[in-house]
Amino acid sequence: MKVSLVKPNIGKEEEENVLAVLRSGMLAQGPWVKRFEGEFSKYIGVAHTVAVSNGTAALDLALRALGVGPGDEVIVPDFTFIATANAVLFQGAKPVFADIDPRTYNISVKDTEAKVTKKTKAIIAVHLFGHPADIAGLQKLCANHNLHLIEDCAQAHGAEWNGKRVGSFGIGAFSFYPTKNMTTSEGGAVTTQDAEFAKKVDLLRNHGQADKYLHTVLGYNLRMTDICGAIGVAQLAKLDGMNANRIRNAGILNKGLSGVRGLVTPYKAENARHVYHQYVVRVTPEFKLARDGLKDGLNGKGVGCAVHYPKPITSQPFYSSQGYKAGGLNSNEAAEQVLSLPVHPGLAREELDYVIECVKEAGET
Ligand SMILES: Cc1ncc(COP(=O)(O)O)c(C=O)c1O
Incomplete structure (x- = not known):
């Protein structure tokens, strides 16, 4: 017998949605991405979702929109996928590595606290393998030291802490890579309750374009395509x-x-x-x-x-x-x-x- 470790669950719904996009002629970020963002926000329990090209981009833009940069430190777990730490380096900031709780494999609140310095600006807590990190402990720590909490939810779509979905406690960064609990092929999203913050991420993903050919900040092209958005709508329903x-x-x-x-x-x-x-x-x-x-x-x-x-x-x-x-x-x-x-x-x-x-x-x- 052969048993595969991973297998994306793609069916008729995804095929039909993608065909609809291909036939529409609108292939880049468009109405399907907008619909996916709205439905994802509702599912996670946040006011805003900004869909992007992958999970690493979601982490990058979350940090960038928070203003994390040179001279800042961000505490991350040492035991996670490499993208969590790379995103900090991409902003010119310094990742500081905390140990994990050996039971959940998630960042240890105690060790994170020991590693806070005057330069610490944020914590990226990864909900590794689908188990939420210690949200209560992290929220308390962030409140005490005036730090931002970024939740790396790449592996935890639909995971909950006290009945609330992850990605709704701090700033959420999701990946929709094919091996994840849900996929858009490649894809990612930033989730937040804060309209102003969402606007910043929205600008950064699209050339800093506030209006047609009006560029107000230095932005990237890290948009999600409508093909991906259409897959996401079908996957979210499942x-x-x-x-x-x-x-x-x-x-x-x-x-x-x-x-x-x-x-x-x-x-x-x-x-x-x-x-x-x-x-x-x-x-x-x-x-x-x-x-x-x-x-x-x-x-x-x-x-x-x-x-x-x-x-x-x-x-x-x-x-x-x-x-x-x-x-x-x-x-x-x-x-x-x-x-x-x-x-x-x-x-x-x-x-x-x-x-x-x-x-x-x-x-x-
Ligand atoms: C914990 C974690 N963070 C970030 C990422 C980056 O996501 P992506 O591969 O979509 O860039 C992944 C997955 O690949 C991940 O598992």
Whole structure:
């Protein structure tokens, strides 16, 4: 049996919407993007969404619109996808790396607090793997030190904290890359309650153009196309269903893998809705094989699995060559032990059972 790690769920609705765009003759940012922005705002529970070309652009423009630049520091987790930290460097600011909570893999509020300086302007909290970061702790910290909270929601569309969707607490930055919980092919969005801030991001994504050929600020071209917007409208309508399947699949995996010696299944905080962008197990030294041994064994049996992420950002050659200080030991240990197993919404029960059987077999002592 072959079980894929990821599989975008594209169907008739997406095909029909894209055909409608192609036949309309309006291919660049247009009415579908506007519609997608409105529907996404409603879904997340914010007043404004500004759709952009990808998730990295969303982070870049959020920081830029906040006025983050040279001389500023932004605290980011050391254990995340590289784009989170790169966005800070793109603004000429300095990323400062915090350690993670070893249970959720999200930024540690305690360590973030220890790393706040007079230069700190913002925190980027990543809701990694679909589990919300500690919103209450981060909000308190930001209020105490007068910092902006950016939520990197690239992996957490529809995740909730105390019944409220992520992306509505601070400034949200979403990615709609094909492997995410929902996709627009490539794509991204900034979400906010603040009309003035949304206007700034809107200007920055489109050449700083306030009116036809009237350019009031230095802007980029980081627009979303209507083809992407049309895919997004169809995907958003399916998001709750796709997330429900992920949650169901995670429950099956949790049950099947509970009690396997040395294997830690994903943690979920009581007040969190975890949307399992990835189903990440921790392969501890008590497991029969080392993490990479398990990964190779599963791949050999046709079970797609991968390591998100094999190095903390500060251990990536580019960052280590620049001498950035590591976030801390929990980030290093996570990078050594994590393994993502298939959880995507298209999985059949037999496929999940096969994944469980293969992991158990590998762990038998
Ligand atoms: C946590 C995180 N932040 C940012 C990004 C960047 O998004 P994109 O690839 O759409 O630029 C990604 C995904 O790729 C991500 O996983």
